[in-house]
Amino acid sequence: MAPKQDLTRVHLLLLFLVLTAGIASGLAIFSSASTVISLIRTATTGLFLPILLSLIVTFLLDPMVTFVERENISRTTSIFLLYLLVAALLLLAVNWISPHWQDMWNSLRTDMPRYTAKFIALLREGQATLLDRFPYIESYDLPGRARTLVEELVAQILVETPKSFLRLGSLLILVPLFSFFFLRDGSRILRLCVALTPNRYFEMAHDLSSLVSRQMAHFIRGRILEAFIVGLVVTAGLSLTDIRYAPILGLFAGVTNLVPYVGPIIGVIPGILVALVDLGTGGQFWWIVVVYILIAQIIVDNFILIPILISRVSNLHPLWVILAIIMGGKLYGVLGMIIGVPVASAIKIALLEIRHYRSTFTLPDTAQDRDRAT
Amino acid sequence: MNPLWSNIFRKKSEEDSLAHFLRNLAVFADLGRRELNFIETLVHSRRYAPAEIVFEEGDPGSGMYAIRSGRVSIFVRTPDGQKEQLALLGPGDFFGESTLMAPAQRTASARTLEPTELIGLFRADLLEANQKHPAITNAILIGLARTLSERLQAAEIAIRKLRTAASGTTSGTPIDIDPES
Structure with missing residues (x-):
């Protein structure tokens, strides 16, 4: 029994040493990994906006x-x-x-x-x-x-x-x-x-990447064009009144229009405010309200631009819109709030394309099985 | 000569080049040098290990493969799990061309028999190329259409022969033959 006792004592010592070494090297790896990550983060801080x-x-x-x-x-x-x-x-x-x-x-x-x-x-x-x-x-x-x-x-x-x-x-x-x-x-x-990608999945990956990138290009082009036209319509509509800063207000309305649901409401506020301060609640004020809400948002955006430019599949549930705005704002501030929703829509498009691709090819599959059974 | 410079100016020998291989394919036989060079940028070259599955029956098909080297077995799985070989293809042969233009499922499986290099041409690339260079894409598509209709005609004749043979021997219901296989 005695030698065994000795052995266990040596074992214990060894175990202790090994554990200590393990923990120490683990800590070292963890800290170096976090320094590497922070290095990468500092190296790429200014790059997000230009790349986007x-x-x-x-x-x-x-x-x-x-x-x-x-x-x-x-x-x-x-x-x-x-x-x-x-x-x-x-x-x-x-x-x-x-x-x-x-x-x-x-x-x-x-x-x-x-x-x-x-x-x-x-x-x-x-x-x-x-x-x-x-x-x-x-x-x-x-x-x-x-x-x-x-x-x-x-x-x-x-x-x-x-x-x-x-x-x-x-x-x-x-x-x-x-x-x-x-x-x-x-x-x-x-x-x-x-x-x-490995050979077995190459064909699928290739097909999907082309489908997703085509949809994505379509979506981004549509969104930018939509924002541009809405901004232009607002600028033109406001220029007919005596309001000042029509181009700036139009620019603001266009940029905020990138965010669905919330954006248009935010986009109206400065215009209404400037109109209230400078022009008061006269006929022109109501014309400005009509320009913003009826002409730019309802007629031009909802009835003309969205059906033409943007497919309905990229519509996000309002809950996701709010979540995307909050998360984008936490990550990149005001810029993040604006681009959060388009990025979320892009992710949704990718997921939908993948699901659509899978379902198109699983439906005939069951039909084929039925044929084979008969 | 300076080895660095010789490296830059060295040309791939004509026999080795991908364009040369493509010219020898039946599909691209009528194409000129410029079109072949363009196809070179469209196709994907993939290396396969022996006994590797290229695609399985029922997979979403999106293009055709040409064999540059090695051998490929085309087979279907029978209901009792056996593999029934339909064709054994070697260098210069191509397969899977029926799904190039219309999205459809693979009607048979393909498996390599030895280390194989396949040249893949896929629908997505052709459609994208069609936006940029419609003339060249046209030439490619005409070649493809000719090959496809040749194969379709051959299949039709084979079906007719089999049907008459079947009705002659059993004089019962004609056998269903998948024209794709």
């Missing part, structure tokens, strides 16, 4: 590149031709807009506090009427909270916009560069990725 934007640019320009390519011009040359065209158009647009833009920006800086003050006043009024009906919510300082929130937001916009022009400079270099390579080699990159 260049993917969008790629999806928008791809049909045009294909169109030029049809004339037996090599893809690289056609991309360069298209870039020249786009650059010329952009230059013209900037030349035309920039004087107006400067004036607008300066007057907006002075006007912004007036608009926010009106917003706070409206909120206070609303709370007063609420208090009359439900006296027990007295303790909640809604206008105060809203004031700090709005002031922070406005300060951020006023301070960050010139700063973000600096970032815009880097985007102006990175986005064309990335999208050039995505346009030129995108299909080859996708092909290489698909080629990595």
Whole structure:
């Protein structure tokens, strides 16, 4: 028994050493892994936006590149031709807009506090009427909270916009560069990725990737075009009135229109506010409301654009929309809120395509089995 | 000569090139050099181990395969689990072309017998190419259509022969023959 006791003691020591070494190396691996992950994260922080934007640019320009390519011009040359065209158009647009833009920006800086003050006043009024009906919510300082929130937001916009022009400079270099390579080699990159799948699943992966990417391109193109047209309609409609900042309001309405359900409502608010402050509740105010809600949202967007541009399959349940907005906002702030829903729709499209693909090929399968049985 | 430069300027010998292989396929026999070079960018080259399944009966089919090297057995599984070989294909043969243009299920299974290199041409690539280079895609499709109709005609004649033979021997119900197999 005695030698066995000794052995166990040695064993215990060994076990202790092995366990310690195991835990220590585990910790070391874990910490190094987390440093590696944090390194990767810091290395890629600034890349998300340019890559996203260049993917969008790629999806928008791809049909045009294909169109030029049809004339037996090599893809690289056609991309360069298209870039020249786009650059010329952009230059013209900037030349035309920039004087107006400067004036607008300066007057907006002075006007912004007036608009926010009106917003706070409206909120206070609303709370007063609420208090009359439900006296027990007295303790909640809604206008105060809203004031700090709005002031922070406005300060951020006023301070960050010139700063973000600096970032815009880097985007102006990175986005064309990335999208050039995505346009030129995108299909080859996708092909290489698909080629990595094992032989048995290669055919399915290849088929699915082409189906999903076609749907995705269609969806992204549709969404961007829809937002652009809605923005244009709002700008045109508002330009008929005496309201100021029609282009900015139109731009805002267009961008927020990317988010379904919630976006259009948010998009209306600044327009209504500016109209209330500058024009009061006259005939023009109601015309502005009609432009926003009836013309832009209901007639143009719901009756004309959505049926033409966007297939119903990409519709998300409102619950998913809200979840996507919240999660996107947590990840990437305001930008995340805007792109969260399109990304969620893209994921839904991918899943639907996969399910559709499977169901198309399982239904005849059962039919065939029945045939075989008879 | 500098080995680096020789590496850049070295051309693949004509016999080795994929275009040369494609030209020898019945489907692409009538195509010119430019079309063949374009097809080279469309097709996928895949290597298979011996006794590896290429596709099973009932799989969603999306394209055709041509054999560059090796041998492939085409077979169906009988209800009692036996494999019944329909064809044994070698280099230069192609199979699965009936699902190239219309999405359908594979009507038979394919399995490699030795290390095999297959060249796959798939519907998705053809449709995409059709957007960019309709003329070249047309030439490819005409070749395919010709091969398909040749095969269909041969199958029809075979069916007719079998039907007359069956009615001659049993004089009962004609046998159902799957024209695809």
